[in-house]
Amino acid sequence: MKLDAFQYLYERQGPFASVYLDSNRAIPQGEQEVELHWKAAAERLKGADQATLQALETLITSVDAAAPGRAAFAADGEVLYTEALPDKPRRETSRWSPLPHLMPLLAQRGENVPHVQVLIDRTGADVIAIGAGAPRRTQVQPAEDWPLQKTGQGGWSQRRYENSVEKAWEHNAKTVAEEVDREVRRMGAELVVVAGDPKAVPLFRQHLGHEAAERTVVVEHGNRAEGSDPTMFGKEVEATLDDWLDRRRARLLERFGEALPRDLAVTGLDAVAKAFRERRVDTLLMVDHSTADGMMWIGPGGDQLGPDPEELRTWGVSEPVEERADAALARAAVMTDAQLVFVPELDTRDEVAALLRF
Secondary structure, eight states, X not given: OOXXXXXXXXXXXSOEEEEEEEOOOSSTTHHXXXXXXXXXXXXXXXXXXXHHHHHHHHHHTOGGGOOSEEEEEEETTEEEEEEEESSOOSSOEEEEESSOOOHHHHHHHOOOOOEEEEEEETTEEEEEEESXXXXXXXXXXXXXXOOOSOOOOOSTTHHHHHHHHHHHHHHHHHHHHHHHHHXXXXXXXXXXXXXXXXXXXXXXXXXXXXXXXXXXXXXXXXXXXXXXXXXXXXXXXXXXXXXXXXXHHHHXXXXXXXXXXXXXXXXSHHHHHXXXXXTXXXXXXXXXXXXXXXXXXXXXXXXXXXXXHHHHHHXXXXXXXXXXXXXXXXXXXXXXXXXXXXXXXXXXXOSEEEEEOO
């Protein structure tokens, strides 16, 4: 996953309050439960200033912030970033520390795969582009004044009429394909997931550009009919994305296994920290559910981390500070433009590794 959206967090001076909270109001006495969760979290934020605590309390106890779970990061009396979680946090946590405790959020949210969903029929399509930010929805409208249904009534003009209908279908499919091509280029979509009318789908695929066509997966369920249940299409989209991620992780682990003997990969906290200091890390690999909660020393720069404060001083850090390893790794990945991928396991005994740029 790309992490550049979090860069501004590390441009602020700490310390930071990081809170992961069960905020489910959709249960009996949910409001009171959230308040109790917040009070327990606030008590654990030893050393936090009152303005920062107040900013978090205002957010978390707000009705607008309702969600099964919530992550929030604050400093200097301001909430710097917050995100609703689709489930309660894997572990309720609150920390007052030199760096934001970002890794649990990244692990729970999973990787966002930029993709385009297409529900198509012979009159047009609903196109939803999902990447960073809110989904972008476009309804491709049918061609004006073109016949769209074959009548089957016979007569001398039937063939000409049916040809006009088929041209209308093809025109609409081409219009949809052009819109999808634009979205794929705009957002760098990894997948195009398509469902709909069995005649419209192949026509649409014929008109896709090469980039979109090679990313297209057709699923069985889904249509545009008014009142239709979107559940099955949603499940098939989710399964398609999961399959893509599984295949990508498998390729990445294979690449890691090939790179390790050639010194193009490293494994273990110390070696990964050194590679970050040298700005050589292309992809940080973390075992999912790994805590990586050992301690490291850090400096003010995003690439300043290591197991030994004296070693950091040789890199120009006058006053190293001790911090959680996973927090230091998250900052290093964000600030050196490395990608982060969670994997089920590594062939080594370590829970942290990295693929190198050189």
